[in-house]
Amino acid sequence: MLVTATAGAAAAWGARAVLQHQAALARAAIGKPLGEDAPLADRVYKKRHGGTIDLLVLGDSIAAGLGADGPRGTLGARLARQVSKRTERAVRLRTAAVVGSESSRLAEQLASLPPDYAPDVAVVVVGGNDVTHRVPVVESVSHLEACVSALRGRGTAVVVGTCPDLGALTPVPQPLRALGSRASRQLAAAQQEAALRHGAYVVSLADVVGPFFITNPDEMFSLDRFHPSSLGYKRTAQAMLPSVLAALGERDEVPFGHLAPDLTLVPDGRVSVPAAPTA
Numbered sequence: 001m002l003v004t005a006t007a008g009a010a011a012a013w014g015a016r017a018v019l020q021h022q023a024a025l026a027r028a029a030i031g032k033p034l035g036e037d038a039p040l041a042d043r044v045y046k047k048r049h050g051g052t053i054d055l056l057v058l059g060d061s062i063a064a065g066l067g068a069d070g071p072r073g074t075l076g077a078r079l080a081r082q083v084s085k086r087t088e089r090a091v092r093l094r095t096a097a098v099v100g101s102e103s104s105r106l107a108e109q110l111a112s113l114p115p116d117y118a119p120d121v122a123v124v125v126v127g128g129n130d131v132t133h134r135v136p137v138v139e140s141v142s143h144l145e146a147c148v149s150a151l152r153g154r155g156t157a158v159v160v161g162t163c164p165d166l167g168a169l170t171p172v173p174q175p176l177r178a179l180g181s182r183a184s185r186q187l188a189a190a191q192q193e194a195a196l197r198h199g200a201y202v203v204s205l206a207d208v209v210g211p212f213f214i215t216n217p218d219e220m221f222s223l224d225r226f227h228p229s230s231l232g233y234k235r236t237a238q239a240m241l242p243s244v245l246a247a248l249g250e251r252d253e254v255p256f257g258h259l260a261p262d263l264t265l266v267p268d269g270r271v272s273v274p275a276a277p278t279a
Contacts, residue, residue, distance in 0.1 A: 036099050038064035041071035044092045046084040053091045053248065054119035055080055056156070058109050058147065059126035062164070062236070063097035066227045073230030078237035079123065079244060086241070087250055094119065102129045103143035110150055118154040121247050123240065125205070127163025127191060131183045140187060141194045148198040157247035158200035161240055162188035164213075165206035192259065199261045201243040201254070208239040208257035 038061065044052065057063050057076040065074025072078075080091040094117075096109040103126050124147060130140040144160070151158050165188075167181025185206060192202045212235050213220040213228075220232040228236060243258045245251045254260050 036066075038066040038095075038097075038099055039068055039071040039074055040095075041065060041074045041077040041080075042093050042095050044090050045077070045080040047090045049084060049088050049090045051089040053083060053087065053089050053121070055083065055091050055093050055244075056113075056117075056119040056122040056151075057093070057095045057097050058106060058122060058124045059097045059161075060101045060129055061097075061099040061227055062128070062161075063123070063125040064095060064099050065097075065233060066099050067221075067224070067229055068233055069230045073233055075125070075228075075233045075237055076123075078234055079240065082237055082241050083244060083248070086245060087248070097125075100129060101126065102133060102135055103127065103140040103147075104135070106143050106147040107150075110147060119156050121157045121159065121244055122151050123159045123161065123244065124148070124200075125161040127184065127187050128166065131163065131166055131180060131187055137187050137190050141190045144191055145194045145198055148195055148200045152199050158195070158198075159203060159240065159243045159247050160191060160195040160200045161203045161205045161236075162191045162195075163205070164188075165210045167214075196259055196261045199263060201247045201261065202259040203240050203243050204257045204259075205236065205239070209236050 055076070057079070061067075063075060065071075065076060068074045072081075074095075076093045076095045076097075080093040083089075084091045094113075096112055098105060098109060101109070106124070106126065124144070126144065127140065129135075148158050148160065163184045165181055166184040167177055188204065188206055192204065195202045213232065219229065220235065221227070221229055239257070242251065242254050243260075246254050246258075246260060
């Protein structure tokens with residue numbers, strides 16, 4: 001019995017050592033060729049339309065747009081332009097997302113906003129760093145819940161893009177990549193349930209945009225092979241757009257990979273969006 005237990009402990013220690021070594025190799029392969037500052041894209045898009053919609057983006061480096069060639073290539077900028085095109089209204093983008101953030105930093109991002117700031121819609125993308133830093137799912141989700149509740153308390157509609165599938169990261173060796181894929185999907189499922197419960201729209205990034213990154217990694221990823229390229233952000237913004245429009249009351253149904261909350265069960269359902277000016 002003792003021999004069996006000892007052998008089992010040795011095997012577990014050996015497995016951890018292998019994974020730690022692989023993680024170190026992956027970090028070395030990825031590095032930080034993009035730096036730690038995303039392009040600054042905040043401004044009013046299509047100002048001539050009037051009837052301004054306020055769009056807030058919170059979360060991690062994907063939300064911030066690290067990897068884009070310039071401001072216009074970030075997730076926030078691409079969403080702002082697409083929302084403006086579909087609604088024929090100006091969109092004022094504000095990005096509070098910070099590169100490297102875990103879910104625990106969402107509260108800090110909210111605290112950076114003026115107390116009276118109440119955007120019409122907020123997009124939250126977070127979770128990848130929670131997985132890589134092995135943050136417990138329950139802890140990660142509790143921070144997301146608090147963020148969604150705080151935003152809805154401001155009268156803001158919320159769209160959550162769940163954690164991407166880290167199995168698409170080819171610089172990460174096996175079996176670490178498979179473990180990361182499983183962990184990221186577990187977190188995404190928990191994020192989905194919590195976000196819906198608190199009245200947010202949900203977009204499964206693993207389902208709606210993940211296949212593009214898996215089949216076309218050279219185009220979808222930036223030079224670090226970890227963050228999206230400008231084209232990757234374009235695909236991600238296109239994938240999230242239906243839920244953003246639904247949250248704004250601009251469409252009634254959402255496609256596969258999107259889920260709408262039952263707003264009759266949650267206080268303060270949809271926010272009122274400024275009407276477009278009449279001629």
